Amino acid sequence: MAMTVEAQFHVLAVDDSLIDRMLIERLLKTSSFHVTTVDSATKALKFLGLVEDELRTFGNPVASEIHQDVDVNLIITDYCMPGMTGYDLLRKIKESKSLKDIPVVIMSSENVPSRINRCLEEGAEEFFLKPVKQADVNKLKPHLMKSRAKEEQDQLFNNKRKDMEEIHCPNKTRLKCSS
Amino acid sequence: MDGIVQLQRQLVDYTASLFHEGFLDDQFNQLQQLQDESNPDFVVEVVTLFFEDAERLLNELTKALGQPSIDFKRLDTHVHQLKGSSSSIGAQRVQGVCISFRNSCEEQNVEGCLKNLQQVKHEYSLVKSKLETLFRMEQQILAAGGSVSSVTTEVHHVCQRYTRSLGPYSLQNANLPNKLLRFSSTSTGHASALRTHLVGMVNFFQISKMSPGQHSKVVTLSKQILMHSNCMS
Numbered sequence: 001m002a003m004t005v006e007a008q009f010h011v012l013a014v015d016d017s018l019i020d021r022m023l024i025e026r027l028l029k030t031s032s033f034h035v036t037t038v039d040s041a042t043k044a045l046k047f048l049g050l051v052e053d054e055l056r057t058f059g060n061p062v063a064s065e066i067h068q069d070v071d072v073n074l075i076i077t078d079y080c081m082p083g084m085t086g087y088d089l090l091r092k093i094k095e096s097k098s099l100k101d102i103p104v105v106i107m108s109s110e111n112v113p114s115r116i117n118r119c120l121e122e123g124a125e126e127f128f129l130k131p132v133k134q135a136d137v138n139k140l141k142p143h144l145m146k147s148r149a150k151e152e153q154d155q156l157f158n159n160k161r162k163d164m165e166e167i168h169c170p171n172k173t174r175l176k177c178s179s
Numbered sequence: 180m181d182g183i184v185q186l187q188r189q190l191v192d193y194t195a196s197l198f199h200e201g202f203l204d205d206q207f208n209q210l211q212q213l214q215d216e217s218n219p220d221f222v223v224e225v226v227t228l229f230f231e232d233a234e235r236l237l238n239e240l241t242k243a244l245g246q247p248s249i250d251f252k253r254l255d256t257h258v259h260q261l262k263g264s265s266s267s268i269g270a271q272r273v274q275g276v277c278i279s280f281r282n283s284c285e286e287q288n289v290e291g292c293l294k295n296l297q298q299v300k301h302e303y304s305l306v307k308s309k310l311e312t313l314f315r316m317e318q319q320i321l322a323a324g325g326s327v328s329s330v331t332t333e334v335h336h337v338c339q340r341y342t343r344s345l346g347p348y349s350l351q352n353a354n355l356p357n358k359l360l361r362f363s364s365t366s367t368g369h370a371s372a373l374r375t376h377l378v379g380m381v382n383f384f385q386i387s388k389m390s391p392g393q394h395s396k397v398v399t400l401s402k403q404i405l406m407h408s409n410c411m412s
Contacts, residue, residue, distance in 0.1 A: 018228060022224070109262065134209065
């Protein structure tokens with residue numbers, strides 16, 4: 001498997017304010033990120049391939065996971081949004097098998113320590129106070145490099161395991177034909 | 180060529196004065212830093228969005244306060260939005276009034292809200308005209324064949340000077356008041372220069388990001404320093 005040029009990191013930015021979306025997009029692009037912006041948590045979930053199941057089983061809405069061919073390396077979301085908040089979005093992502101390893105960053109205009117702690121406890125990597133600055137965005141690369149390194153390690157491990165399986169359990173269809 | 184240089188000089192001074200008087204804070208400087216050849220109109224675009232957003236919100240606020248029974252929650256939502264967008268472009272004074280406005284909403288104080296609405300409309304119209312003047316001056320320079328990026332760089336240095344005066348202290352740091360005191364006591368030069376610089380620093384540095392405790396500390400301290408420097412002068 002040849003290592004080609006490293007793909008750009010893809011960041012999904014979620015904010016209901018148009019001005020803030022413009023700002024965060026510009027900030028992220030100056031750091032050479034590929035950026036997608038959406039104006040609500042619901043749209044973010046849709047983009048990520050996670051759709052809220054309307055059927056409430058035992059009172060809890062189940063999020064069914066559609067095959068996701070969208071590759072997002074980091075999600076940065078505003079906390080205060082109408083409808084689903086950034087915190088709710090964070091929780092949904094961390095509950096999802098396919099998305100839980102994507103680093104999530106929360107932004108908020110309000111400096112509320114309990115809010116910050118709650119988000120970090122729920123698994124947010126960072127909490128940025130708005131307005132977000134270049135210095136904040138510069139903190140993102142390490143998280144992304146870490147995720148990418150882990151992904152590559154997992155992939156290497158999975159490839160090794162596949163190779164091992166091939167050795168011990170040769171092609172099953174061949175066996176079927178022979179019987 | 181001389182004409183362009185003079186225009187550029189005027190623009191630097193004008194922008195610096197807006198920082199100094201607290202109309203704009205460091206966030207505006209951040210916006211200018213994000214503008215480059217590939218995004219030459221970024222600042223104008225964002226600020227124009229702010230104007231549209233603010234005007235819409237001010238209309239909503241006026242309507243909401245004109246209702247026979249006032250929905251304070253709705254009012255607060257609009258003020259919160261205005262606070263957010265003004266903070267995002269660095270319109271510090273507008274942001275400051277929004278903070279008081281939110282307090283009035285929380286207290287369900289109608290009188291207070293009406294007063295705050297008047298104040299925010301006033302501050303908004305001031306910063307709007309200042310920014311429009313600033314953009315006009317930029318256009319003049321560009322029309323004369325000059326560059327604005329050198330102006331932006333110089334403005335950035337002005338901001339850096341303010342930032343350096345306060346050192347590595349962020350506004351979240353409770354030592355800020357002490358730092359200000361230390362600065363004033365070691366500072367040489369005329370008392371009025373100190374006064375101006377101090378007021379400039381305090382205004383420039385996004386006061387609205389401080390906690391109420393810190394804010395009152397800094398205000399008290401600034402008053403003490405100013406009184407002290409008054410005695411000295």
